[in-house]
Amino acid sequence: MQKLIIALGGNAFIQKGQAGTAEEQFANIRKPVASIAELSKRFSIVITHGNGPQSGALLLQQEACDEVPKMPLSIIGAQTQGQMGYMIESTLDEELMRLGISDDKLFLTVLTYTSVKKDDPAFENPTKPVGPAYPDPRPGFVNTSRGWRRVVPSPKPIKIYQWREIKHLMEEGFIIIACGGGGIPVYKKDERLHGVEAVIDKDLATAKLGEQIGADILLIATDVEKVAINFMQPDEKFVDSLTIPEATKFLDEGQFPKGSMGPKVQACVNFIEQGGAQAIITSIDHIQDALLGKTGTHFKK
């Protein structure tokens, strides 16, 4: 079976205007997870996901409480991997039962850590929005399309530590959930792993994992059906395909916002350049159609 790695965007869990209750998150992921359950008949699948709103919520909660010690961002990342892995697993379990294939399919969440360089320039220049958006400016926050959000450094993923486990389990037929929130950022020094205060972009981490496990297809599921050139301008154009030179040129021109479409396009470019066969960006609702070539933006050599 072809290996498919699917990155679920934040809107797979929390939609615009929602507060992000557990009930909302469970209800929202049913749709993409149902697609994935169906696709598991034809593909060997790894699911990855972001954790911006979930880690932001935990950050806000721990800042509001002085009774117990505050945890570093690396632990918060691990907490969201547990939370979201459980949400996806239990929903996947139900969807596989509904399809009558739950006895044939094993699945596992792999807690993931990702190595970064300690001297990555990102640590000097935080760019990754996490947590809820507010209408008013706050210290340490930046103005995003959704409002004012906290930003943290987003260093480049160098290696997903668990790639061997993930590759092995996929080849045994497991559906894998991994790289939650891009993986917990760590660097190794003196045979010790050190967690760092950062959030790795989940799309770049997904492309890296895809490369390491030899995935055939990378699919990034977000809130738009296709990538736009001149987004929100009079000559806006949604494109069916982009060659790597075209995508690279648009990235260089700043066509795609940082911390949003930019890393998604970059992830597709990286994946194809490292030998991946197909990379697709589409919406949560069009995962299956995009894999059939009916929609989405497809990246080509």
Add this chain to the structure above:
Amino acid sequence: MQKLIIALGGNAFIQKGQAGTAEEQFANIRKPVASIAELSKRFSIVITHGNGPQSGALLLQQEACDEVPKMPLSIIGAQTQGQMGYMIESTLDEELMRLGISDDKLFLTVLTYTSVKKDDPAFENPTKPVGPAYPDPRPGFVNTSRGWRRVVPSPKPIKIYQWREIKHLMEEGFIIIACGGGGIPVYKKDERLHGVEAVIDKDLATAKLGEQIGADILLIATDVEKVAINFMQPDEKFVDSLTIPEATKFLDEGQFPKGSMGPKVQACVNFIEQGGAQAIITSIDHIQDALLGKTGTHFKK
């Protein structure tokens, strides 16, 4: 290799008098994890762990914050499985490197959910302390040996859902971390899994998992080297071994406090009754010696 299932008590992560910072938790688990790394040369191992203080901290934090939705206990359980799984894994990674066997050993945290009965009488009678202890009484709290603590229902574990995955991976040589906090309590209704507001006793869940995977040895690592009869009384006696009839009699007599030594002894009784070969209760510091028969309380048919 013999299958060994080790339950790590709360003191493996947070010791008396500590606030429970991430640094403290990482430092504390190094000792038991170093023992486990060494034991992995001779045994096929599953590690389980409690999550009382960690889930209690998350509960306190979310109660202090009205900006984002509060999560149910099932999600908090999943968060602690991620947190503590990551702490154990990254420390295990380092200890396996130190022993020069990190290339031979794969390990994984398995997010675990555990089925309970919706009509378990425990839901009417909360008994499981979670979170920090306070000197003063608070509503919904009970007085424990450590002070006033929040209590939640603790229903019986009926089945660990992930037992097949765990058994399979152990047989392939993986060291597994599972059943964190006893597993996320769920019940199945109309092909849906429903999380419930409860915490399953991690020792009873560990015994159940041990039974399901056919473990040979159950070892419960806690803060005492041996089990005491007439604990804290003039005729206190630490015992080297207990037969199942003896242990059952002492349990019936109320020799062991509920929510503390009681479920540990019960877990050993259950494990042996269900076909386990050995069950041991000892301290975190004596894991290796207890397995050599040098110390600990050993349960016998």
